[in-house]
Amino acid sequence: MAEPGVEVEGNREKYVDLVFEGGGVKGIALVGAFSVLQERGYEPQNMAGASAGAIVAALIAAGYGAGELKEIIAELDYDRFKDEALEDRFPMGKTLSILKDLGIYEGKAFEEWMRGLLETRGVRTFGDLVRREDVDLKYRYKLQVIASDVTERRLLVLPRDAPKLGIEDPDDIDVAQAVRMSMSIPIFFEPVRFTNRLTDEEHLIVDGGMLSNFPVWLFDAEEPQWPTIGMKLVQSPETPIGEELAEPVPRAGVKQVIGYLRSLVDTMMAAHDRLYVEQHDFDRRTIGIDTLGVGTTEFDLSPERALALYESGRTAAKEFLAKNFEAIAPR
Numbered sequence: 001m002a003e004p005g006v007e008v009e010g011n012r013e014k015y016v017d018l019v020f021e022g023g024g025v026k027g028i029a030l031v032g033a034f035s036v037l038q039e040r041g042y043e044p045q046n047m048a049g050a051s052a053g054a055i056v057a058a059l060i061a062a063g064y065g066a067g068e069l070k071e072i073i074a075e076l077d078y079d080r081f082k083d084e085a086l087e088d089r090f091p092m093g094k095t096l097s098i099l100k101d102l103g104i105y106e107g108k109a110f111e112e113w114m115r116g117l118l119e120t121r122g123v124r125t126f127g128d129l130v131r132r133e134d135v136d137l138k139y140r141y142k143l144q145v146i147a148s149d150v151t152e153r154r155l156l157v158l159p160r161d162a163p164k165l166g167i168e169d170p171d172d173i174d175v176a177q178a179v180r181m182s183m184s185i186p187i188f189f190e191p192v193r194f195t196n197r198l199t200d201e202e203h204l205i206v207d208g209g210m211l212s213n214f215p216v217w218l219f220d221a222e223e224p225q226w227p228t229i230g231m232k233l234v235q236s237p238e239t240p241i242g243e244e245l246a247e248p249v250p251r252a253g254v255k256q257v258i259g260y261l262r263s264l265v266d267t268m269m270a271a272h273d274r275l276y277v278e279q280h281d282f283d284r285r286t287i288g289i290d291t292l293g294v295g296t297t298e299f300d301l302s303p304e305r306a307l308a309l310y311e312s313g314r315t316a317a318k319e320f321l322a323k324n325f326e327a328i329a330p331r
Helices: 024-039 052-061 066-075 093-101 108-120 175-182 253-279 303-323
Strands: 015-020 043-050 103-105 143-149 154-158 187-189 192-195 202-207 228-234 286-290
Touching (some): 015 024, 024 228, 024 303, 052 066, 052 175, 108 175, 143 175, 175 202, 286 303
Parallel strands (some): 015 228
Antiparallel strands (some): 143 202
């Protein structure tokens, strides 16, 4: 790995920017797709993602290779992220959590897990992920994370939107916390409560996918230096990008209420990016990955099912490169 801020001259013909869609545990498939790109020699320069996509993008930006990421997901017990507060242990506890904390699970276990992986590679703040010192904030960092500030009703692109949270220097933003913000699926996880030091106002920040689950627009430029490849999670290879259906809503009880609210969020997440994708012809440079029917919050996913998702990502990437070589060739 190069020192932060130093751009290593590699094979510029293989330079790409990567954008990863969010999708909860389905993000495992993103790792599979990335593994093929890495094997083919593509060198990611700028990376971005929302929710699960932010997790994958952050770990790649920190220096993790596809093989290491595969080992991490193969050994991961996803139930560890379902950290409950005291009230969750009582009858109607989950309902109390939603009313009291605006989410069922606390999200602290995830943030600690993420921080440990990043710190192993010497990454704590975005200052550790500076790609080049002499460019604007759009391209300064290896990583851009999408989050949703529901207090101010606006999208956040971190770290460059640091001033909107009262942070003067974007370098100072904690990467693990930014990813935790981005993956805070509404209702399922508590929002991140972040206090603006300048205004003393508390911001409630949730899943970036609420406002842009597939931020393919992020690295747009009139004359891009190299291509952008998007990785999008779809229900099947035949499903048109942007037209996936939300997961079924349970028929009764508290789960019905939670499922209904989640369905509303899913619908909004898919609709926000759909028009942009269709109008800008992103099908040609977007890898559509079959998610094999896995649910966004299927945290009891078996190791076998996780590896099947990984292989689905690999298959999709291979098919994409075979059909779309010209779309990602240097221009």
